[in-house]
Amino acid sequence: MAIATTLIFFLVILSASLHLHTNTVQAQQRRQSNITLGSTLTPTTNSSWLSVSGLYAFGFYPEGNGYAVGVFLAGILEKTVVWTANRDNAPVPSNATLVLTSDGRLVLQQPQSQDTDIENLTQPASYASMLDSGNFVLYNSDHNIIWQSFDHPTDTILPGQILLAGHELFSRASETNYSTGIFRLSMQQDGHLVQYPVSAPSYTAPYSYWASGTNMYGDNCSLHLDGDGHLYMLNATGTTNIKNLSDAEPTKEEKMYRMTIDVDGIFRVYSLRRTLDPKEKWSIWWNSSFDKCDPKGLCGLNGFCISNDTEAECRCLPGFVSVDPSSWAFGCVRNFIAESCKIKNGDSNTKYYKMSSLENTIWEDDSYSVLQLSSRKECEDACLQDCNCEAALFKDQQCKKQRLPLRFGRRLLSDSNVALIKVGESFSPNTEGVPTRSDNPPKKPKKELRLDILIIGVSLLVFSLMMLAISVFDVSTEKVACCIAAYVF
Structure with a gap:
């Protein structure tokens, strides 16, 4: 009896196990x-x-x-x-x-x-x-x-997907163009997760605009996103959490998450409620930065970024206009024709150029000459006298001569740096770094009375009257000429 009971119990357990295995396989399928x-x-x-x-x-x-x-x-x-x-x-x-x-x-x-x-x-x-x-x-x-596809991410990672050392995410070109954009998020081999502009001449600390601060953890660290919105980094063995970027979202709702490096260069964790409503939209759970001017190069070459409340606004250097206002990544170009350098026998360049200033802006320091000068005016004159100088950065009595283009510009009210820009003499700048245009069209010059044209006209009139008199009144040429000469003189 005991043997039969044990056998029945064993068969029941086996049947349940097989049923559970079948359900698991079917669920996976x-x-x-x-x-x-x-x-x-x-x-x-x-x-x-x-x-x-x-x-x-x-x-x-x-x-x-x-x-x-x-x-x-x-x-x-x-x-x-x-x-x-x-x-x-x-x-x-x-x-x-x-x-x-x-x-x-x-x-x-x-x-x-x-x-x-x-x-x-x-x-x-x-x-x-x-x-x-x-x-x-x-x-x-x-x-x-x-x-x-999880091994080859483009601009997004999903829960369960890992950004391994040596791999990168690149922003897309625009909201509707998914080709490679101007920002990258790099999981470096030294354990550092870093953001750079793609246009940076080298991917080193001076050109980064966000970093995780985990470079002391060495090779093969990785970035992970969990199904609850938790974004974090693990060490080389994959067992130790070395950095929490975003916390898990405390919610009882069923949600899905993604992490994306956006067009503006900031990477974010997004959440979306799993509902039957197809109109449901993504909401931001976490940002890498709240200052939208942080990403270097957002406004392109010769452009600079201004923080306007929570938004970023791009503007051009004085004397420059946007290449494409719908995409500031293309930067700005001169709106005047640059004259060739014409400095002879110590004559100044002020005949062709003037200096326009842009306060409280910072730029990449790519100077070819640094002078110790006591005033901004001296720095302006030094740039005007130099054919190679197209701009100068003046701060703390240092005058740094620059060639164009200027890169990575932004307005920072806490910084006293002044950008001095060489512009065409006819250009009239305003204080916002964009060209000023007059609303009144130029007046047309008054027409002057031309004496030579008047004489020719009178002569033609006299000749026409002579021919008419001869043909209509049968008057001799000599008489008509005498009468007209007497009238004119």
Whole structure:
């Protein structure tokens, strides 16, 4: 009896274990939708492969005048792209095709164009899957991952995704252009997480604008984001938390999170409530900086940033105008024609140029000459007398001569630095660093009476009267000439 009871108990436990295992496998399968070899996508029909829940999708999305390929949120109205393939390639037309080929390659095909591989595989894929985590994955015949989008982030990391040492995130070019922008977030090999402008001549401390302060932890540190909004860094072994950037969000609501380096150069953690409302929008849970003028190079070459409440405003140097007001990253250019340097026998350059000042602004120090001068006026004169000098920075009796362009400018009221800019003599600057234009159009010059033109006109009139008299009244030429001469003189 005891043996029978024990046997029945064992069979019940075994049955429950098998049932639990079956449910676990089925649940895992429900979270993964396999894409078989030969599957295709086109931008206008069957444009994406969805994850099982329909939250994420891999495929075509509209960009510019065509389409790009990437991973994006499909379950909400707000367009949110979290990964882009070949992001600096031009958008593709509506007749492009994305194929998981029979030989295990993921290829973008365009008519009359060479096929483009979405990824570089070391072995052929047997199938693919768009996971509910936002990770697009390719597998081999042994069901091992041979490539995944999580290993190649563009501007975003998602929960469960890791930014490893030696990897970087790059901002996108604009809110609607997902190509590489002007800012980078670098997980350096020395354990430091640092932000730089892409235009920096070197990726060293003087050109950074945000840093984690963890360079003492050495190689192979990494950046992690958890499913509760917790952003943090681990040491090389992956066991010790060396830096908390954002805390976990204390909420009972079910939310999803992402960390993105934005167009403005600041990286943020965003949260989104998981609801049935497709109109739900992302909200900011954490910022790397609250001062939007912190990112160096935001306003481009010869432009500078002004903090306006919580917003950043870009302006140009005196004598310069924006290349493209819709994208300040292109910077500013002169709005006058620069004269050639004309200084002879000690004659000053003031005949062609004047100096315009810009108070409380800081710039990259790329000076080619530094003078100890007691006044701003002396610094201005020194720049005017120097053909190579196009600007000068004056502070604490130091006059630093600069060549254009000026970079990384911002207004900082706590700094006494003055930028002195050489501009055309006809330019009239104002105090805000933008050109002043008169609202009144120039008056047209008065026309002067020309004596030579008057004489020619009278002569033609006299000749016409002579011909008329001869033909109509049959008067001799001599008589007509005498009469007209008597009248004129």
